[in-house]
Amino acid sequence: RDIGTNQSNLAKIKVVVRKRPLNKKELSRKEDDIVTVVDDSYISVHEPKLKVDLTAYEEKHEFRFDAVLDEQVTNDEVYRVTVEPIIPAIFQRTKATCFAYGQTGSGKTFTMQPLPLRAAEDIVRLLHHPTYRNQKFKLWLSFFEIYGGKLYDLLSERRKLCMREDGRQQVCIVGLQEFEVSDVHIVKEYIERGNGTRSTGSTGANEESSRSHAILQLVIKKHNEVKESRRPGEANEPKPGKVVGKISFIDLAGSERGADTTDNDKQTRIEGAEINKSLLALKECIRALDNDQIHIPFRGSKLTEVLRDSFVGNSKTVMISCISPNAGSCEHTLNTLRYADRVK
Numbered sequence: 001r002d003i004g005t006n007q008s009n010l011a012k013i014k015v016v017v018r019k020r021p022l023n024k025k026e027l028s029r030k031e032d033d034i035v036t037v038v039d040d041s042y043i044s045v046h047e048p049k050l051k052v053d054l055t056a057y058e059e060k061h062e063f064r065f066d067a068v069l070d071e072q073v074t075n076d077e078v079y080r081v082t083v084e085p086i087i088p089a090i091f092q093r094t095k096a097t098c099f100a101y102g103q104t105g106s107g108k109t110f111t112m113q114p115l116p117l118r119a120a121e122d123i124v125r126l127l128h129h130p131t132y133r134n135q136k137f138k139l140w141l142s143f144f145e146i147y148g149g150k151l152y153d154l155l156s157e158r159r160k161l162c163m164r165e166d167g168r169q170q171v172c173i174v175g176l177q178e179f180e181v182s183d184v185h186i187v188k189e190y191i192e193r194g195n196g197t198r199s200t201g202s203t204g205a206n207e208e209s210s211r212s213h214a215i216l217q218l219v220i221k222k223h224n225e226v227k228e229s230r231r232p233g234e235a236n237e238p239k240p241g242k243v244v245g246k247i248s249f250i251d252l253a254g255s256e257r258g259a260d261t262t263d264n265d266k267q268t269r270i271e272g273a274e275i276n277k278s279l280l281a282l283k284e285c286i287r288a289l290d291n292d293q294i295h296i297p298f299r300g301s302k303l304t305e306v307l308r309d310s311f312v313g314n315s316k317t318v319m320i321s322c323i324s325p326n327a328g329s330c331e332h333t334l335n336t337l338r339y340a341d342r343v344k
């Protein structure tokens, strides 16, 4: 089955929706599945409503996207539809970004987690291809999170990081650890290690990680110069490589967290406001990209500032909107689909 593999593969922005199956809890509560994937690009939501005389009825909402994936679709198929088509472009100066958007529990981490490994496999295969074999390209990986507007290295004991911009509008995250990927198997370890390090407060892992954006980057660099060592007998130091292209995988904070702006707890309110701001700024940046606007409003949030260099020049964006099918999530599901609809 070929899902969404038409010419929109080459588009600058692709919006994909993924519906997860009802989970055990929802099944045991006999919740209705209110989301229907009509075909590869068409989805409808049947919102349960009551008339004034208390008779029940459904309001139907319909949406169209580049691709819509139902609960039968595997993570491998998700990869084929979303990331696989843009891999060759990152060997040609493209900066690609793949987002997972949606409420907590809608399947963002489930969807995102395997993608960097699959991407690294394909990238390493291309690195060995005759076209690139002699180019001295290397693959690097880093993994960090944005929590409450601050950056933390997920592969370095959650060390606090800061961001700097050089004169050429290149974003630099000072102190961020980058690891060379020479063996693809290590990528899975990094993913698991990083996800395990995501902010876990006293309230429990999922609760806290839903308030952070996790960003895993795969960067291809060209290494062709060696700095001559001053002292005899000492190894020559490789110069930092020049970025050829990159792909960022972003597991966004739970979209419902942006509404935590009236919570009793001050910290929660501050975090909610930051999440709200970053998700709005992200939408504005993607829309500006889509309209080929010269001015991209990346200054709107830490998230978009960090992604600044991915919003200029050759860029590709894939938005994967994850939705829960149960009636109880109807409002969040509609919010997610409307957000995705406005990005498009």
Ligand code: ADP
Residues within 6 Å of the ligand: 019, 020, 021, 023, 071, 102, 103, 104, 105, 106, 107, 108, 109, 110, 111, 210, 322
């Ligand atoms: P989020 O990161 O958006 O909070 P998770 O990825 O943690 O959500 O998913 C919530 C739960 O649902 C997890 O137990 C996950 O394994 C399960 N799940 C999510 N998407 C799917 C899917 N497409 N198929 C099967 N199980 C899924």
Ligand code: MG
Residues within 6 Å of the ligand: 108, 109, 110, 209, 210, 251
């Ligand atoms: Mg998650």
